[in-house]
Amino acid sequence: MATGDRPANEAELALGREAAIQGTIELLLRSRxxxxxxxxxxxxxxxxxxxxxxxxxxxxxxxxxxxxxxxxLEKASGSWWNHLDQLEMSQSRPPATRKSVSAENIIAISADTGPDRSAQALRRTLSAMKNFADDLEEQHSEW
Structure with missing residues (x-):
């Protein structure tokens, strides 16, 4: 995301990563x-x-x-279908607003981290979907 000779700053890189993750999720949902x-x-x-x-x-x-x-698959908590349901729900909610942290307002709480949006998790879901589609096509082509 660098322009000209200027290297991309950390905010631009983070924005690019987030855009790639959200784009991947939307493509996975469309694939489903x-x-x-x-x-x-x-x-x-x-x-x-x-x-x-x-x-x-x-x-x-x-x-x-x-x-x-x-x-x-819809009922299985670790399935690719369930992962996509979680991602879809996460994508349809606005991001949580975050308060600034200072020494006076630090309170330890457990935050909802949401679904796994890591590249590895998205690849696993894609691979599982592809395997399902391949099996489906193979099964139906036998008829």
Missing amino acids: QLLLVMIARLYQKRNEEPATLEELASLVGEHPGDIARLRE
Whole structure:
């Protein structure tokens, strides 16, 4: 983010990192929506574009194994689906305002850190989503 010969300062670097993280999260969330559309099309719902698991289940029913697998992922606390739910909730809330810290107002509290937004966690979620989509495509192409 440097301009000309001037190196980027710490604030510009932090802003760039935050933009990259938020962009990655938005792309992951969009990918999950596209996965739902892919599943709808696998079940011959060509003109439908479900945005949620509930919408997909209402289109194809609760009984297909793919819906059951997604429901399990939705409930599992460490799953990629659950991680995306946490990220989506975090993205839709404004950042918490932070008070300035001084010697007079320091109080030790436990802060909600939110979902893991590290590059490693985002890569794990992406990899798990890709594996799910690959398995889904392979399973349905066997028919």
